[in-house]
Amino acid sequence: MIPMADYIMEDDTLRFTGRLTLARIGDLPQRLREQMVAPRLIDLGQIERMDSVGAWVVHRLVCDSGAEIIGSNTTYAHLLAQVSAHDRPVAEPPPRQPPLINLLGQVGNGVISALQTLVGLTGFMGAIILEIYAIIGSPTRFRWAAMIRQFEDVGVRAISIIGLMSVLIGVVIAEQSAEQLADYGGQAFTINIIGSLTLRELGVLMTAIMVAGRSGSAFAAQLGTMKLTEEIDAMRTIGISPIGALVLPRV
Secondary structure, X not given: OOOOOEEEEEOOEEEEEEEEOOOOOOXXXXXXXXXXXXXXXXXXXXXXXXXXXXXXXXXXHHHHHOOEEEOOOHHHHHHHHHHHHXXXXXXXXXXXXXXXXXXXHHHHHHHHHHHHHHHHHXXXXXXXXXXXXXXXXXXXXXXXXXXXXXXXXXXXXXXXXXXXXXXXXXXXXXXXXXXXXXXXXXHHHHHHHHHHHHHHHHHHHHHHHHHHHHHHHXXXXXXXXXXXXXXXXXXXXXXXXXXXXXXXXXX
């Protein structure tokens, strides 16, 4: 039969016996709390096995009584050290505030965030204006090769995806328009509707949205990578303006 966890109190030494495990610990923690005499020594030499639950019981007993552990092997000592290292007070959640106070706090945080964003955008626009003014005074500073490269990336390489999306959207509009015009015998005007929508409004709008999404995400990824790798800081160190080299060719 597997022995239950137990203890023997001899003078000022508390000696554990059996297995200090979750399955065999029983009511040992309660009996230890009822123990009137605080031990000076805790002997672990006679226990057969100890898991984290048993180590926690021993650790709490040491913290409450200030006793010294004896008879512990390397495994038990390591387990006790791990339990002691993770014995931290749990932070209590802040008291719950009334809904009106929470709402006012969220509104205030939103206003502060919006003002900070506005200040950042104002500074960014100011830096662009100053760089444009400097380029007007010295046109050779502008990076024409970088601008042409952006024309290629944003325009030429985006033709395939924009063309595919335009064709698909045109097919959907043609099908819906033909179905609605059939009630009035005006199916012959479907082509005119597609041409007007594509050339005047929808085609331009979809192109702008797809180019902004495709190219904008690419710009954000490129500049973010350069920021993380400290390339932008290196450009400032060697006297190159990041606004003129990275921003203006992409505007």
